[in-house]
Amino acid sequence: MHLVESDAYCDRCGDELAGGDHAACQAARALEPPRYCGRCRRRMVVQVTPAGWTARCVEHGSLSSA
Numbered sequence: 212m213h214l215v216e217s218d219a220y221c222d223r224c225g226d227e228l229a230g231g232d233h234a235a236c237q238a239a240r241a242l243e244p245p246r247y248c249g250r251c252r253r254r255m256v257v258q259v260t261p262a263g264w265t266a267r268c269v270e271h272g273s274l275s276s277a
Contacts, residue, residue: 218249225252245274 221228222245223236244257244264248271255266263276 220247220249220252222247222249
């Protein structure tokens, strides 16, 4: 997972990080882009291209695989 200290939510399933086991999410994130913002739990706009991916939260900005 690509987590930051301020992340409170899983960037794959959107559930609280403190609330459970996210081992399956971590394994899936090795192959997938994030779907939820780890800071605010909003669903992100994700675009996958042959060169990588970008994910954008309207509140917290963009992430990319590059």
